[in-house]
Amino acid sequence: MPVSHANSAAAVSADDRAAADAAKQKFIAQFGEGGRIHVIRAPGRVNLIGEHTDYNDGLVLPMAIEPTVMIACRVREDSSVRLASTAFPEDVVAFSLDSAIVPGEPKWANYGRGVAAELKGAGIPLVGMDALLDNTLPLGGGLSSSAAIEIGTGLAMLTLAGTEMDADRLALICQKAEHEFAKVPCGIMDQTIVASGRPGHAMLFDCRSGAKSFVKLEPGDLRVVIANTMVHHELGSSEYGKRRAQCEEGVAYFKKAHPGVSIKALRDVTVKMIADAAGSLDEIILKRCRHVVTEIARALEAASALTKANYERAGELMRESHASLRDDYEVSCPELDFLAAEAGKMRGVYGARMTGGGFGGCIVALAQPRAVEPLTEHLVRMYQEKFGITPNVFATTATAGASVIE
């Protein structure tokens, strides 16, 4: 069932309550006292498996995580929007809802500008607002801070306008904002999980049909550990678009090679078709397609393995996913390869892999609860020794998607 956000009374954890209060105080320091101040919580996300499959109509298995973006906001009497961020204390960005909204500097404000423009474009009446963004989620760290800012800003605008919106529709509007204003041709995974995550569960999301099923992560058995490489290779943004184009090239080939089969996306291509294409399809395109087709199968199998508490198999699929992203899709980097390999050496770690778009960002590991401490220590020590950088390593539980805290 689609969930409407306004009125959603998600249970608020003590940490979220404290973070919301802190955001409210910072809002008052920035914009002054008075009026009704709302606070929206939008979580980051980590994808357990199913990488670079969302824009191929495939399956993904992400969960919402504890680090968040909090947005404190208040309605204004005129139709301007003013945005402040504790991550960029030097700017307050202002624009009017009455004129055309366009991307510009500073770049961080393009998510807010884009969401306002797309909501307006969808015919949603908006009201002026002051808003302050405050994160515990690292920006640009591969945990979807951009989707969290988009969904959070969207929810802030809808709340102040007194409008409810289905979470999937909001996700699509925010994805469009990312395409048009941040110029990233992303899929729909990040916005969907940020909007619709469920506490204690990962979400198996079918990016073709929109169907969601939730996979319980047993807290007594499992911990999800994230290790941030703290690097972000510039290459990533241009390579993302290239991978999408290569997938489309693959689809065009398979359509021609199998005129009798309805092939609309790599979701419709089988492992056998890939094997048969060897020798006639360009080798790079073949490798890209092989990753996507096998990764979709792995995401489905991992969801079923987790449901059956077969953590060994889920971990093995994560290792295969990493190898496929590294060798066939070629979106990993030495830092991610190193952390994934080191995590995999530890007792009590079922599996580890890069997560997100690649070229930096984070790895995700599935581990037994007692393995968390030794794993954290090991990764910090080894990574420091090898790269001279301290990685941010933390365990997280799956949390709820974005909600209005007050």
Ligand code: GLA
């Ligand atoms: C980024 C995009 C997502 C998805 C992942 C790769 O996070 O925003 O849509 O494509 O990369 O799985």
